[in-house]
Amino acid sequence: MTQRKTLEQLLQQHQQQAAPAPNKDLWQGIEHALVRQPQGKANASSVTKPWFAIAASILMVAVLVSQWWPKNTTQQPQTIYELAQQLNQTQDQQVELIKARFEAAGYKAPSGNFAESLANLQQARKQVTESLMKSPNDRSLLEMLRWVNQQELKLLDQAYAKQSRLQQL
Amino acid sequence: MQQLDTSVDHEDKDIARAIAGDVNAFQRLYQTYVGKVYGLVLRLCGDRSQADDMVQEVFIQLWQKLANFRGDSKFSTWLHAVATNVTLTELRKQKRWYQRIIKAGQQVQQEADSGAMDLSELDRYVMKLPDQTRWVFVLAALEGMRHEEIADQLGIAVGTSKAQLHRAKQLIEEWANHDAA
Structure with a gap:
């Protein structure tokens, strides 16, 4: 029979055991995001030229979209559902533009697990939007939609970052 | 040095x-x-x-x-x-x-998954705690934060933080004893 353990004993054991480590290399995703979102004061001298060009293009697109977005809504959305539809439209544009920029720079469209996860996120977006149609003023659904959209952009970045790493190797 | x-x-x-x-x-x-x-x-x-x-x-x-x-x-x-x-x-x-x-x-409740082989016994129990109870336990017992700091960080009362820590300790000891039996 095993001896009963107190919390103190568990804590002692815990301190002696090696800390858990991540299952995969997390740096490449971080590096890619850093390149895409440089610090306020940071210079981007360590960034390779193609990446800098792509990051600059994405930034420019984001600025253009953000400038276009509020001004173009001459008809203010009446419900959160309408706002969600506009968000989706902007999201589609951003996704298409990011894909176009990367593919113009010689990258392939995401495939395998990345493609599957992206499809799942698009499905989630569709489901949330449908739920919003039934509850057109539900703010928590809108929040969820924003989160799903952010994840889609993040995943897209990761998919291209992985290709970049492989190309370097 | x-x-x-x-x-x-x-x-x-x-x-x-x-x-x-x-x-x-x-x-x-x-x-x-x-x-x-x-x-x-x-x-x-x-x-x-x-x-x-x-x-x-x-x-x-x-x-x-x-x-x-x-x-x-x-x-x-x-x-x-x-x-x-x-x-x-x-x-x-x-x-x-x-x-x-x-x-x-x-x-x-989150179960310790099959990829939990490198986790200590304590970590495996920590993973099973409900969210707020786990946060308080990690910050207080493992990271050494004071209840005032934890309460401030989590937006809860100091008394709640203390109660959650107590609950976490009880649950962990209960699970450990159950597994040892």
């Missing part, structure tokens, strides 16, 4: 370089601290795949906030505070919609 001083000196230089935008210097800081940050984030999340994403988010936000580091405290202390803040903020944001849609109101 001289070696320690040298590594601290190198770290100071890397911090300065990273603040100036040197990604390689930031990568060295990442390599030094990723283990500690991962342990903290994994325990707060209670989920490995979520912890991976969260650690990336922590370091991305750290990069953005580096210029705010004034050297008033040790870098590791400051990093720990940033990691705790980012993780808890993200977890609370995600929890609201995640519970509502995906789990449809069901309180599903």
